[in-house]
Amino acid sequence: GAGVSQSPRYKVAKRGQDVALRCDPISGHVSLFWYQQALGQGPEFLTYFQNEAQLDKSGLPSDRxxxxxxxxxVSTLKIQRTQQEDSAVYLCASSLAWGQLSNQPQHFGDGTRLSIL
Amino acid sequence: AQTVTQSQPEMSVQEAETVTLSCTYDTSESDYYLFWYKQPPSRQMILVIRQEAYKQQNATENRFSVNFQKAAKSFSLKISDSQLGDAAMYFCAYRRTTGNMLTFGGGTRLMVKP
Structure with a gap:
């Protein structure tokens, strides 16, 4: 597609349920990123892939x-045994390359708004 | 660790006028990239402008320009001839030259009055 596609756009789950969020990056983009954006705050880095390799997962808040x-x-972000503090917008971004071409911008999707009741 | 600070939670500007959004950052790196992203209610982060730290010349993109002060670690965004469509959240972001992740500030909500 023309841009980064994320689904679902909205997800409501009960505390303790597992959820899966999908990201379809721009075709040909090597790098893929996940960010978590709490209400009223800037996005925070979760994890990074180069092709199928997960090179950095330092931002994942817990083993859930x-x-x-x-x-x-395509990438999937899974959250197990969801808790209320997991409520946020989850943004996916992709870029063409990394390293010597790291001035390539990250292109973002519209995000998934996750609400945990 | 790098940090990015946006000290203005909200800003307001009259249509057709000029507004400046502030951003400061902290890093021990000498080479890096700085970005301004716009996030409308649709939630998609849209790249507005970017600056390479090794370039002394300030970046410009049509009505958008930056004032990059490397020694002061300051990176402000100037929007000229503000339009109603400029109303959004604006985020300043940092990335190491050899890194991949973006570090974002807390954002500034820009309101444009007709």
Missing amino acids: FFAERPEGS
């Missing part, structure tokens, strides 16, 4: 958060 990108394109 898990991300994968098995074929180097």
